[in-house]
Amino acid sequence: MLPNYQDTMQEILPFRFELDKILIAGSCLWSLALYLAFSPVGEWVTEQLNRWFNFAERSLYTSQTEFEKTRKARESQNAFYASLFSIVPFIIAGILFNWVIKISLSDSWGISTGMLACMGAGIYQLGRRDGDYSD
Known part of the structure; x- marks a missing residue:
């Protein structure tokens, strides 16, 4: 029999915390x-973060030759980090939207309206890209 996950975490951590699924x-x-x-x-947002990461990293180098030597790899890494961090504003806005719905309606409506919003946004995105492609 497998040990219970809650009991295992209780043994490791001296405190207990609940996550609202x-x-x-x-x-x-x-x-x-x-x-x-x-x-x-x-x-x-991704483009601005990428520009900022590249600018910030440029200030760390004193030699132009050393900067140019590893430039391509660093710019690729900065683009990756920028794409990862670009979701943070949307996560914050998603938490706020869900919180407003939780207060105004109830807990389960956040998931239901989130699903409807995802479907609507997906259909909108398909139409927008089709319109861009046909132009």
Whole structure:
């Protein structure tokens, strides 16, 4: 028989904490819906973060030759980090959207409306890309 996960964590940590699964699921769904619906904003945030990371890293080097030697690898790494960090504003907005729905309606409505928002944003994104492609 497998040990219970809660009991194992209780042995490792001297305190107990609860994660609200409904809050996490609803917030993630709303974050995804906002990321899909406002994808040009996400691309702009990624570009700005990439520019900032490249600028900040440039200030760490004193020699131009050493900077140019590893430039391509560092710019690729900065682009990766920028794409990862670009979701943070959408996660914060998703948490706020889910919190407002939780207060105004109830817990389970955050997941339901998040699913509907994801479907609507996905359909909108398909239509927007099709319109861009046909132009």
